[in-house]
Structures are given as structure tokens and as C-alpha cells.
Amino acid sequence: MALKLLWLQGLSCNGNAHSFFNVPDMAGVLREFAFIYHPLLPCEATLEEVSGGDFSPDVLIVEGALRRDGVPRGDEEALTLITRYAKQAKWVVCAGQCAVFGGIFRLNEPDKIAGALYAGQERGGFLDAFEKKIINLPGCPVHPEWLLFTLRMLALGTVPRLDDLRRPVELYGYTVHEGCLRNEYFEWKVDAKDFGAKEGCLFYEQGCRGPYTRGSCNKILWNGVNSKTRAGMPCIGCTEPDFPAERLFETETLMSIPARLPLEVPKRAYLTLTGMAKAFRIPRLTRRKFGEEEP
Amino acid sequence: MKKELKKEARRGQIMETALSLFAQKGFYATTIPDIAKKMDMSVGNLYNYFPSKEALAQEIIRYVSTMLGETIHEINESALTTKEKIRRIVRFYFGLCEERPELIEFFLRVYLANREVFHDGCEGMICVAPFMTEIMVFFEEGVRAGDLRNQDFFSAFGLFMGYLGGMAFLNGERILPKNLESYADEIADNIYGALKA
Numbered sequence: 001m002a003l004k005l006l007w008l009q010g011l012s013c014n015g016n017a018h019s020f021f022n023v024p025d026m027a028g029v030l031r032e033f034a035f036i037y038h039p040l041l042p043c044e045a046t047l048e049e050v051s052g053g054d055f056s057p058d059v060l061i062v063e064g065a066l067r068r069d070g071v072p073r074g075d076e077e078a079l080t081l082i083t084r085y086a087k088q089a090k091w092v093v094c095a096g097q098c099a100v101f102g103g104i105f106r107l108n109e110p111d112k113i114a115g116a117l118y119a120g121q122e123r124g125g126f127l128d129a130f131e132k133k134i135i136n137l138p139g140c141p142v143h144p145e146w147l148l149f150t151l152r153m154l155a156l157g158t159v160p161r162l163d164d165l166r167r168p169v170e171l172y173g174y175t176v177h178e179g180c181l182r183n184e185y186f187e188w189k190v191d192a193k194d195f196g197a198k199e200g201c202l203f204y205e206q207g208c209r210g211p212y213t214r215g216s217c218n219k220i221l222w223n224g225v226n227s228k229t230r231a232g233m234p235c236i237g238c239t240e241p242d243f244p245a246e247r248l249f250e251t252e253t254l255m256s257i258p259a260r261l262p263l264e265v266p267k268r269a270y271l272t273l274t275g276m277a278k279a280f281r282i283p284r285l286t287r288r289k290f291g292e293e294e295p
Numbered sequence: 296m297k298k299e300l301k302k303e304a305r306r307g308q309i310m311e312t313a314l315s316l317f318a319q320k321g322f323y324a325t326t327i328p329d330i331a332k333k334m335d336m337s338v339g340n341l342y343n344y345f346p347s348k349e350a351l352a353q354e355i356i357r358y359v360s361t362m363l364g365e366t367i368h369e370i371n372e373s374a375l376t377t378k379e380k381i382r383r384i385v386r387f388y389f390g391l392c393e394e395r396p397e398l399i400e401f402f403l404r405v406y407l408a409n410r411e412v413f414h415d416g417c418e419g420m421i422c423v424a425p426f427m428t429e430i431m432v433f434f435e436e437g438v439r440a441g442d443l444r445n446q447d448f449f450s451a452f453g454l455f456m457g458y459l460g461g462m463a464f465l466n467g468e469r470i471l472p473k474n475l476e477s478y479a480d481e482i483a484d485n486i487y488g489a490l491k492a
Contacts, residue, residue, distance in 0.1 A: 255434040256448035267435070271428045279419025 002034040003155040006050065006057035006085055007095075009039055010078045011071055011105040011113065012064025016096035019141035022223055023148045033151060039063075047074045051081055059154055060089035061147075065098040065105035066126040067113045079126055086130045091154055092116065093135045095147055100138040101241045117166065121241040136166045140238035145220050146171045165241075167214070175263055176210035176235045179218030180227070186211075189277045190285045195249075196232040199288055204258065207249045209237035211262035306344050309334055314355050318400035322352060322409045349412050356406045356413065356422045359398050364425030371432050377442035378491075380433065382483040385459065389475045392463045399463050430456070437490075444492045455486055 007017065017040050023029050035043045036055045045055065051074025062082055071078040086092050094116045097103040101120055106113040110120070116127040116134055127134065137146055150168060153160045160168035177183070185192070185201035192200025202208035210218075213235050217227045229235055236248045252259040261270050312333050316325045327348055331341045345351040370383045392399045406413060406423075413422060420427045434451055437443035443451070462482065466475040 254438040254445055255431070255443070255451055257431060257435045267432060268428050271431050272424050275420050275424050275427055279421045 002032060003151065004034045004036055004055070004058045005038075005061060005151070006036045006055060006059070006089070007038040007061040007063065008050075008073065008078070008082050008085065010062065010064035010066040010082065010099065012096075012098060014039065014063075015141040016063045016099075016147075020095075020144050020147060023144045024224065029148065033155070050085075051075045054088070055085075057085060057089045059091045059093055059151065060085045061093045061095050062086075062099045062116060062127075063095050065102045065113045065115060067105075067109070068126070083127065086127055086133070090133065091135060092127065092130055092133050093137060093147070093150055093154075095137050096142045097138045097140040097238055097243055100136045101243070103140065104244055107244070118241060131166075134166055135160070135162065135168065137171070138167065138239040138241075138243075139215065140243065143171075143215075143217065143220060143222065146216070149220075171216050171220075172214045172239065174214065174216045174219055176213045176215050176217045176227075176229065176239075177262065179216075180210055180229045181218075182229060185285060187277060188280070188282050188285050189274055190282070192232070197288075198232060198290070199285070202229060202232070202234040204251055206234040207236075207247065207251045208234035209240070209260075210235035211265075212260055213237040213240050215239040302344075309341065309344055310351070310355050310358060313351050314401055315397045317352065317355070317405050318397035322348075322405045322412055350416075352405060352412055353417050353422055355401060356417065357425075359402060360423040360426040362398075364429045367426065367429035367433060371429055371436065377437040377440055378483075378487045380437075381455075381487050381490075382480060384433070385483040385486070386476070386479045388459050389462070389479045392466055392475055396467065400467065403460060403464060403467075438492075441492055443490050451490055454489055458482065458486060 009017070017038065021040075030041070035041055036057055037043045037045050037047060037050045039047075045053065060082070064078075066079050066082065068079055069077055073081050094100045098105055098115065100115045101118045102110075102114045102125075106115070106120060114120075114125045117123060117125040117131060117136070119125060135150055137150060139146065146168075149171065150160060153168075160170055163169050163172060165172075177186070180186075182192075182199075182201050185199065186203055189204070190200055191205040192202050193205060195206065203211060208229060210229055215238075217235070218229065221227055221230075234249060237243050237245065257267075257271065261267060309330065313325070313330045316329055316333065319325075320329075325348075327341060328338050330351075331338045334341065345354065366387055367384060370380050370387075373380070373383075375383065388399075416422075430452065431448065434443065434448060438445045459482075462471075462475065462478060465471050471478070
């Protein structure tokens, strides 16, 4: 029996629903799972029917931030609808930053808008009662393959191992820094001076949050080919509770020292190693791969 | 074990002797035979401790840097205000100039003046890392506490250490009319005034 999925939205830009279309072999995935309802796909039921009916999904996928009222879905409030199906479902998968932490919508009305379990970095979401069945998949949007991985695990009757924010360790036990092709530039402190440069580390000059952002973007590539940091775009920390921060393309420094250091790296260790690395100039890393200019 | 401890102590004595000779006569005018003679040991035996004069000079700068770093680390870890920390660092530095002038002389006249000696093995700031790390921590935490104005590290560092180095130089040249330590608080206030948020 195919796992029965119900995809419901709170306040959302549809980003996660669209992103999910990028899974490899979408047609196969649609045969593998039974969508009761998805906002963008032809499905068994319409939103009106879901709202008026009782479909007992195996997995409720929640996309978007939640608000007590003012978000009509079918004949009722989104929160009422989502809460009713959260009770019925075996699992509630929060897909994307907004469903998990409240995201950009929460910043507009921090007192009224939140995610399922979290309001930003604090507890205080709308689906606390269902904590034990919630699996959080933050990201803006959630990586389509992370969502597919989670659904396939549940289809096999296996619950992914979760961390203390109820994120699968297999997906969020890494930092975005891990697997980044620019790691050698980070080690030797060679910074990318221009946006989009193929060479150089983005941490110091371009605001890259990879070293302290959890996610496996550089392990499970996007569309199987690339990641932000590999392409030359700094990681903007979209899986973290404080996303979106301001000035995403700038590295905040205090007396030239990055205000945020790689996860759990002590300041003195960072400064000592940085000083050592900066004492040397590695010609291979200071040349551009294409052309003669310095990175 | 006892033999190793003895060797370590002997190493320390050689470094102290070399330090005072380097500080007095400069790096190039001091020879290994000069150091050996003052230690009352043979030149050959001295080479059992240090392979070259350059290696000896590098070891000394690491030793000086570690000593400075340890004191600034203690000041950094204390509950003092940033203003008071500046005072403590300045007093410590000027105290050192009075009590162990050879350390400061070595730093200014050997390490900074003969960079080529420290090229291989002491690239960049590697040999002064313990000191640099703590001074960076001091500045970073001063900004974090809202006491110091956020700016480029070297702009702030140059103002602070350049000022102290300049005063130490004037003191070494016997140009200052008063004892160096009597300038400490006024200079600390000037540094704080220039760097505060």
C-alpha cells in the first residue's frame, strides 16, 4: 500500500511545493506515494473536499507558517484544518523553514505567527500537542531529496534518527561547510573577493554561513549537480532558526574577527589557526583557475 | 627524567644568556662562541641544544610571546572593565620594560628589526601567535561588550602597541624625563579615549 500523503499549507510562498517537483523521477514518485491532496498537483481530493472530509493520511506534510486565524483554507482556518489532520496522521512532516520556525512570515508578526513547534529560536509553536509525531525539515525551500528521503524512510516503517530539534540526523547532522569544494580556501584563508568567483572562501568577505549552518547541501547536491557555495553564492543559513537574518551577503566582524565562528570552534583556536594559515601564501590557491587575476 | 629536566633547565639558561646578549649587541654582532663563552660551555655542546643562532632567536621570541600572551590571557579572563584591562596591560608592559628591559629590547631591536632571521619557521606572526591571539581576543571582547569602537583590527592594534612600543623606545634611549611607569595611567587613558565606542 502506498503511503497516503496530505500536503497542507499555512502562510506560504509555495516554494517547498515547487521545490519538491525537482526530485529525480517525479513520475515514479507519484506512483510510489498516494497524494490525497497537494496544492499544485492533480490529486484524489480538492482542498474543499479535504476541508469537509476525513481522509486519515499516513503523513501530513505541513508547508508554511501558522497563524491562529486569517488564513482560510477550504471552508475553515488553515490552523483548524491542519490540527484536525495532525491528530489523524501517523506523522507530521514540517517541510521548510516557515513550517518549522515561522520563517519570514513570523518576522512580520512575531507575536501571532509561528511554526509547528518553534517561534524562531524559542519553543511556542501551534502544534506542540503533536510533538512526538513531528519531523522537522527546515530550509528555504526544503531540499526536495531531504523530503523524499524522509518520506521513503517512513514508507519503509523506519523513523529517521532525530536530533533535539526533531530534524533527521542523516540530513542535519552536517554543516553546509562539510563537503564544500572551497574548504581548502577556508583552511588557508584565501577569500573570494568577487561575488560568484570560482575560487576563494566565502566565509570572511561574503557572509557565508556554511560553517555554522546545519544541512547537507554539499553532501546531497541540489538537482544532483550543485550547491550555493560551490556555485559562488554564500550560504544564507536558511535551515537555521534565525533565518532570515539581515545583511546576508556581509560577514559581521568585530575588530576584523568574524562575529560568528564555525560551530563549536573556540575563539582562541580559530584565531591561532587563522594566524598560522595567513602566514603562508599557497600559490596554487591564490591563482585564479581561469585567467591570471588574484581571487 | 632527571637528566631531561637538567637539559631543559640548561636550555632555559642558554636562552636567557642569548637574550641578554642579543638585546645588548644585536643579532648579527652576537656570535654562538660569545654565548657559549658566557655560559662557560663549549661551542660544540651549545649546538646540542640549538642547531643555529636563528633557531635560538626564534625560540626566544616564542618564549617572550608565550609569556606576554599568558599575562594578557589572565587579564582577558578577569571581570575587569575594558578601560581597566587597558590600564593593566599598559602597566604590565611598562613594568616589563623596567624590570626585564632585555625582553622588550629583543622584541624591538631583534625580532622587528631583523625579519630575515625569522623568515623560515616564524613566517608572518606564527612565533608571536600566543601574544597576537590574546590581543585579538582583548579587542574582540571589547567591541562585544560595547566598550570599543568596531574597526579594522590593525588600526586598533597599531594605535595600542605602536604607542607602547614608541614609549618603550624613548625610554630605552633615555629621552623620557620621568620614569616610564609614571606614564602608564595617562597613556592607558589616551588609548581608551582613542578606541572607545
